[in-house]
Amino acid sequence: MENDPDGPPAMRVTAAKLQARLGQLPEFDGGVDVTTNDIPALMAARIAGANVLLACRKLNIREAKAASEALAWTQVITAGVETYLPDLPADVKLTNASGVHAEKGAEFILTSVLMLNYRIPQFVADKDDRRWRPSFGGTVEGKVVTLLGVGGIGRAAVPLLLARGVTAPVSECLSVADLDMVLPRTDILVSTLPLTAETAGLVDRRRLAALPSGAGIVVVGRAGVFDYAALSDGLRSGDLGGAVLDVFTEEPLPPDSALWTCPRLVITPHCSLDDHTSYIDRCLDVFCDNVSRFRAGVRLLNLVDPARGY
Amino acid sequence: MENDPDGPPAMRVTAAKLQARLGQLPEFDGGVDVTTNDIPALMAARIAGANVLLACRKLNIREAKAASEALAWTQVITAGVETYLPDLPADVKLTNASGVHAEKGAEFILTSVLMLNYRIPQFVADKDDRRWRPSFGGTVEGKVVTLLGVGGIGRAAVPLLLARGVTAPVSECLSVADLDMVLPRTDILVSTLPLTAETAGLVDRRRLAALPSGAGIVVVGRAGVFDYAALSDGLRSGDLGGAVLDVFTEEPLPPDSALWTCPRLVITPHCSLDDHTSYIDRCLDVFCDNVSRFRAGVRLLNLVDPARGY
Numbered sequence: 001m002e003n004d005p006d007g008p009p010a011m012r013v014t015a016a017k018l019q020a021r022l023g024q025l026p027e028f029d030g031g032v033d034v035t036t037n038d039i040p041a042l043m044a045a046r047i048a049g050a051n052v053l054l055a056c057r058k059l060n061i062r063e064a065k066a067a068s069e070a071l072a073w074t075q076v077i078t079a080g081v082e083t084y085l086p087d088l089p090a091d092v093k094l095t096n097a098s099g100v101h102a103e104k105g106a107e108f109i110l111t112s113v114l115m116l117n118y119r120i121p122q123f124v125a126d127k128d129d130r131r132w133r134p135s136f137g138g139t140v141e142g143k144v145v146t147l148l149g150v151g152g153i154g155r156a157a158v159p160l161l162l163a164r165g166v167t168a169p170v171s172e173c174l175s176v177a178d179l180d181m182v183l184p185r186t187d188i189l190v191s192t193l194p195l196t197a198e199t200a201g202l203v204d205r206r207r208l209a210a211l212p213s214g215a216g217i218v219v220v221g222r223a224g225v226f227d228y229a230a231l232s233d234g235l236r237s238g239d240l241g242g243a244v245l246d247v248f249t250e251e252p253l254p255p256d257s258a259l260w261t262c263p264r265l266v267i268t269p270h271c272s273l274d275d276h277t278s279y280i281d282r283c284l285d286v287f288c289d290n291v292s293r294f295r296a297g298v299r300l301l302n303l304v305d306p307a308r309g310y
Numbered sequence: 311m312e313n314d315p316d317g318p319p320a321m322r323v324t325a326a327k328l329q330a331r332l333g334q335l336p337e338f339d340g341g342v343d344v345t346t347n348d349i350p351a352l353m354a355a356r357i358a359g360a361n362v363l364l365a366c367r368k369l370n371i372r373e374a375k376a377a378s379e380a381l382a383w384t385q386v387i388t389a390g391v392e393t394y395l396p397d398l399p400a401d402v403k404l405t406n407a408s409g410v411h412a413e414k415g416a417e418f419i420l421t422s423v424l425m426l427n428y429r430i431p432q433f434v435a436d437k438d439d440r441r442w443r444p445s446f447g448g449t450v451e452g453k454v455v456t457l458l459g460v461g462g463i464g465r466a467a468v469p470l471l472l473a474r475g476v477t478a479p480v481s482e483c484l485s486v487a488d489l490d491m492v493l494p495r496t497d498i499l500v501s502t503l504p505l506t507a508e509t510a511g512l513v514d515r516r517r518l519a520a521l522p523s524g525a526g527i528v529v530v531g532r533a534g535v536f537d538y539a540a541l542s543d544g545l546r547s548g549d550l551g552g553a554v555l556d557v558f559t560e561e562p563l564p565p566d567s568a569l570w571t572c573p574r575l576v577i578t579p580h581c582s583l584d585d586h587t588s589y590i591d592r593c594l595d596v597f598c599d600n601v602s603r604f605r606a607g608v609r610l611l612n613l614v615d616p617a618r619g620y
Contacts, residue, residue, distance in 0.1 A: 271444035
């Protein structure tokens, strides 16, 4: 198990904790050999002989495989895996943390959709200008929320949105042609999409322009799915009513980014899906379940398909 | 029926609309005499002989009674009635629009509570400073939301908050002593309280200081219940984590108000409860129901108790 020495303490897994969690599995009676490593330079020495790698930091799986020929499976603690895929050996399975973010991610999507319906980004901009401009719109009931991406987070958001009376919030398998049809009647567009060859640049300037005037945008998946320059232009002109962005192509967002001064834009610093109060425990739930599956030789949960990219 | 000539068109009731709505009541077969007036100076002439007044603008009920000795009941379209009470003759019943705001008000309270849990006011302040400071807190589940005021809006908010797993969101009859006990464990304090002799200044500097560090505040009732100067001090120092304020002692908030530059404060311009897409229709629901009750001589809905002030 590889920890990130620069990461927050809440995101590290101690040897004792991992041993205790694995020890609860009925098929182990204390007989699992656990090695943890907090010093990236020592990975090659520490990993030798390991069958399974739990990666709590960004690392190169090809290098891990070179250090341990027996390595057959790597569990990571992120949902997005685009940084791992270029160096994934064909004979190493990769599983991600999809679903671990689901509860907080779904509630954050609800929060963002409600904020956009209640024009919070506009009122924040009006406050900067000391402008008192009420708007007396209705509740979110009947509004059209189009949800791009139906992984763990997107699926978990659906019942929360339906409970508020939102219309047609999601398309299970929205083709690009479907997307072009649904954009003109979308009040709020929410993306949980991963970054893959198919999704990169999907919501470009032309598609943003196809949204009705005053539409809102929520991005909690990957930023590269959108043209943020076009999105920013839409917010500045007021064609877009507001946006809540949790993800950016460069993070932390550089101090000289024009997004910091973009009106009608709420920036949350890539934290709206990760709940450090429970995150690692939930990752260990997935990992321990997968350890049992790995031993039993059955299909792992959250198995990434390298061809799809998620 | 008195309209407000300066109000938005969506908030006016035409004679035809009122006649049509009253005509649907089974006990009238077209036999109700409706007079509407859009010119305040003409009220005295137009109201002569009326038993019932539907007031869609702020007016002096004592003057109306002087113009029509038969006036026995006035229905207003606001929930707060503090501006009507000083000039309410003892023999004129007053009914308000409590409950008409309930659906939107409840959803806006949910929105505000979620925004505070997800630290949106802090992230808005960080954006002004171009600061990237993630915080990885949990969902709102288990947080303590204390709801002051359990009229139509407060009651409607309870199930929405409970559905998100909030703890102890409301006290049906919170005494001042209870309030002092509950403040130190309150994560988010929400007020829908009307302004009365009992509530004026209730949440003063001392009570705000009793909240735990980082607590949030939502005010959608009346501003005079709070000490906004103390609230603003708490936001500036960071003792309070954030606030969403929809109401102010002076509205529109004057351009020189220090609240415009107060960090961690989201200002919504007294519009978060009023839904102009449905507001007047719902007021007419209450009014028509009350017309039937008035004719039948039974207790009116939303009857204001002048001694309580709501």
